[in-house]
Amino acid sequence: MTPALALDAIDKSFDGFRALDQARFVANAGEIHALLGENGAGKSTLMNVACGLYTPDSGTMRLFGAPTRLSGPRDAAAHGIGMVHQHFKLVRPFSILENVLLSRPPAAGDGAPYSRQARSVAQAIAAKAELLGAKVDPRARVDSLSIAEQQRVEVIKALVAGARILILDEPTAVLTDQEAERLLQTLRRLARDGATIVLVTHKLADVKRFADTVTIMRGGKTVAELDPSQASIEELTRLTVGDALPALPNEQPHFxxxxxxxxxxxxxxxxxxxxxxxxxxxxxxxxxxxxxxxxxxxxxxxxxxxxxxxxxxxxxxxxxxxxxxxxxxxxxxxxxxxAAFIPADRYRFALAGALSVTDNFAIAGLRRGRYGGWAWTNIGRMRAETKEAIRAFDVQGVRSLAQKAALLSGGNAQKLVIAREFSDAPxxxxxxxxxxxxxxxxxxxxxxxxxxxxxxxxxxxxxxxxxxxxxxxxxxxxxxxxxxxxxxxxxxxxxxxxxxxxxxxx
Known part of the structure; x- marks a missing residue:
């Protein structure tokens, strides 16, 4: 049998970090193929290569046996690949119909009026919804839908675009047990009709119940491919997270x-x-x-x-x-x-990007009166302590203390946040x-x-x-x-x- 999707020896690096290291993945038509791994194992990165979002540094891709190099997501859709991302790619104030139309602009030379295109797409939406065992109003606004309904729209959008390979990234992470069961049963029906379903997940119970094959990644590498029905939960866990750490001395520190x-x-x-x-x-x-x-x-x-x-x-x-x-x-x-806080979303919750490096470092001290009161501020002390923190925490890329914090790289922005939060003894x-x-x-x-x-x-x-x-x-x-x-x-x-x-x- 010729695989529907075959990725071989895929390498991908970001700013020197190797996210994929000779990764491989092979999925056949008519099967649900689970892709399992810890956070950071490389699952989503590999599938972003498969759907054209990322270009691999090296390696080969074959679709239905033919060597393929994708130029982007639209090219992937033209080759029959659709991906439902963990964070949905929907315009919330738009209707379902408008979202689907946005994802499939008319082909060159198609001079059909918009109303005719819209009617045709609305009919296609209804047909795909029926295939999924659901009823959908194409005029409904996305922001009026539940999470499960929005996910269904993403699946419909991919199917209307002609997807024969459907990739879903953590599809049950935000669903109730009943919603997850309905979705997975729907995917099983699509696979029986000949579609290739790739299920990026961490849930072993879903893998055991619904997957025909499972590929396991760890540290950017593919470590195993097997039949999940022939593996125990313990074996899948070991392959996913690695061997147990050596036992530490059973010390009982005083708290x-x-x-x-x-x-x-x-x-x-x-x-x-x-x-x-x-x-x-x-x-x-x-x-x-x-x-x-x-x-x-x-x-x-x-x-x-x-x-x-x-x-x-x-x-x-x-x-x-x-x-x-x-x-x-x-x-x-x-x-x-x-209390001191180091949020994951540093640009949203920890930094004011339009303010200077000095202002971002000193703002907590200003509130405590460290640099004077409302009538007088010791700017010299602010700058001196910012300069020392930049040195102590190795914050790179600071050409001037007046430089906007938004110009720092992500890692150096994080260092600045940490320097500020530990400037006192929280x-x-x-x-x-x-x-x-x-x-x-x-x-x-x-x-x-x-x-x-x-x-x-x-x-x-x-x-x-x-x-x-x-x-x-x-x-x-x-x-x-x-x-x-x-x-x-x-x-x-x-x-x-x-x-x-x-x-x-x-």
Whole structure:
């Protein structure tokens, strides 16, 4: 049988980081082929190569046996490849019909009036919706649809464009159990009709129940291809997360009182589904509590709650230093209680890109009166301390202290944020993916700062998609799955047990 899609020896690097290393992937028509791996394993990158978003540095691609080099997503669609991304590519104020029309502009020489094109596409939408066992109103606005309905629109959009190979990236991550079941049954029907379905996922239960073949990636490499019905959950977990880490000495460090506590925190998405579902945990003085989980399971929303940039629907956040429980915490109030924040989205939540490097570093100190009062500001001290922080934290690319922060690269912007947040001795640190975008030396320095903060008595919450980072730094680990705290672990950690909790719950 000639494979529908074959990728061989694919290499892809970004700014010196090798995301794909001789990766390979082969999928046949009429099958559901699962692509399994941890966060950062290279799954999405490989499929972005397959759908034309990325051009590989080297390697070959064959579609139905023919050597192919794609010039972009539109070229991929012309070759019969459609991809439903984890973050949908829909224009929310537009109707379903308008979104589908945008994805398939008329061919050259097609002079049909817009009304005739629209009628034709509306009929195609209805036909594909019926194929999926659903009824769809092409005139409905996307922003009036639930997450599951928006995902269905993405599938319909790909099918109307003629997709014979359909790639879905983490399609059940934001769906309820019932919605996920309906989607996977629909994909099974499409495969029976001859389509090639590629299911990028982390959920082993979905792989076991619905996939005909599974390819497993780790560290940008393809490590296995097998029949999931012939492999146990334990074997799939081991291949996905690697061998268990050596057991650490079972030391029992002394921790102080609870300095940060979450009590039944709940936050709902726009469609009403819970993103964080009654989560409770605590972090003690001197402790690093790691929060692990596959992306999209509520970690980001929880971190935003604790940073005061999102309001919970219910629940409380307790800080020991003030004794106050916040139902709707404000960043200023949390900072007054000695909290420091390292958000994952540094440009949105941590930096004012239009302001200077000095202003971005000194802003927290200005609020505390470190550089004077409202009537007089010690600009010289601000500049001197910014310059020293840039040196100490190796922030590259700063040509002038007056330079806009937006001109820094992602890694150097992160270094500036970390320098500011550790400029004092915080009592609570909430760090989300703190080493993202940093090289090995900078990552080691960030880890050392987090450990030093805990050694001084701070309560450190580490939220990270990088399981190695969580296991290396944490005294305790909680696992988020489907918005819930699915499991907690004490040292010594068993990597496979933690990985199993990440991929088998929810």
């Amino acid at each position: 102080g009182r609870r300095r940060l506590e979450a009590l039944d925190l709940t936050v709902r998405r726009a469609d009403g589904a819970p993103a964080v579902d009654r989560v409770s945990f605590f972090v003690r003085a001197g402790e690093i509590y790691g929060l692990a989980g596959v992306s999209g399971n509520g970690q980001s929303e929880l971190a935003e709650l604790l940073m005061g940039v999102r309001t919970p629907d219910s629940g409380l956040i307790q800080f020991e230093d003030s004794g106050e429980a916040f139902s709707a915490p404000r960043p200023a109030a949390l900072r007054s209680d000695g 009592g609570v640190v909430v760090a989300q993916s703190p080493s993202r975008g940093l090289d090995a030396r900078a990552t080691a320095a960030v880890h050392a700062r987090l450990k030093a903060a805990a050694d001084r008595g701070a309560a450190v919450l580490l939220v990270s998609d990088d399981l190695d980072e969580v296991l290396k730094l944490s005294n305790r680990v909680g696992v988020m799955a489907s918005g819930r705290l699915a499991a907690e672990f004490e040292q010594p950690f068993d990597r496979q047990e933690v990985g199993r909790a990440m991929v088998t719950h929810g």
